[in-house]
Amino acid sequence: MKQKYTYYLLLLIIMTFAGVGFTNAQSVSGTASTTGCITGGTITASSTGLGATPQFQLLKDGVVVAPDASNVAVYTNNTVFSSLVSGNYTLKGRADAVGTVYISANIIVANGYTPMTVITPTKTVPCTPSSAILTTNVTGGKSGYVYSIAMQSNPTVALQTSSIINATSFSFNALPVGSYLVSVTDQCGTTVTSASSISQSGALLSEIKANAVYIGKVTPGVCTDRIIIRALSNFGYVSNSS
Known part of the structure; x- marks a missing residue:
């Protein structure tokens, strides 16, 4: 019987030194989240078996990125690593500066962000009216957009700015002929700018009228002769004339 107890005691000692039983196995893990x-x-970061104040280091594709990308010897007690781009990460953890280093499994950060594209088609207007509505369309980014428009000659002064809206299309109030810059800022704070313009096509021939016109022949009564059209007073522009 004494020999049996001695055997159990010896087994318990072996298990303790092996990290089994009363001692928790050491491990490092991490949970990913994103704002989009x-x-x-x-x-x-989290750990087991590394004490109350473990130290961590973050790697992306095997390269140290935090807490100090320029010094691979630096660890931190901070458990939160933020401002991360999409990619594959791992964590290193240890109990203290001289402790054994443990490495986590692969941790995937997938932000799912699609870069914004901003398009504002140009407009061409006749002589009158000499203004038009510009409409901006957005793809990508994170919903919650602010639309703004300014003259290209003075880009820092906004002529019109929207509130924060979820719509991916926005029409500015009628603007005069000119060259414009349209800026869209999404919920992530990313701003994309595109150029647009409103130009005039000029007056059509059908829109030009003379106040008084003489029409006749160089030689009256000769059908094959040239026709004379003479404005007896000033020409004028008449919108939508026929």
Whole structure:
């Protein structure tokens, strides 16, 4: 019987030194989350068996990115790593500066952000009216857009600015002939700018009228002779004339 107890005691000692039984196995893991922005990823580190104040280091594709990308020897007690782009990450963890380093499994950050594209088609207007409505269309980005328009000659002064809206299309109030810059800022704070313009086509021949016109022949009564058209007073522009 004494020999049996001695055997169990010896087995318990072996299990303790092997990290089994009363001692928890050491491990490092991380949980990924995202705001949906380009740099909206966050990894929260955790560990078991590394004490109350473990130290961590974050790697992307095997390269240290935090807490100090320029010094691979630096670790941190901070458990949250933020402002991360999409990609594959791993965590290194240790109990203290001289402790054994443990590595987590692969952690995937998928922000799902699609870069914005901003298009504002140009407009051509007749002599009158000499203004038009410009409509901007957006694809990508994160919903919650602010639309703004300014003259290309003075891009820092907004002529019109929308509130935050979820619509991917926005029409500005009628604007005069000119060259414009349209800026769209999404919920992530990313701004994309595109150029547009409103130009005049000039007056059509059918829109030009003379106040008084003489029409006749160089030689009256000769059908094959040239026709004379003479304005007896000033020409004028008549919108939508026929």
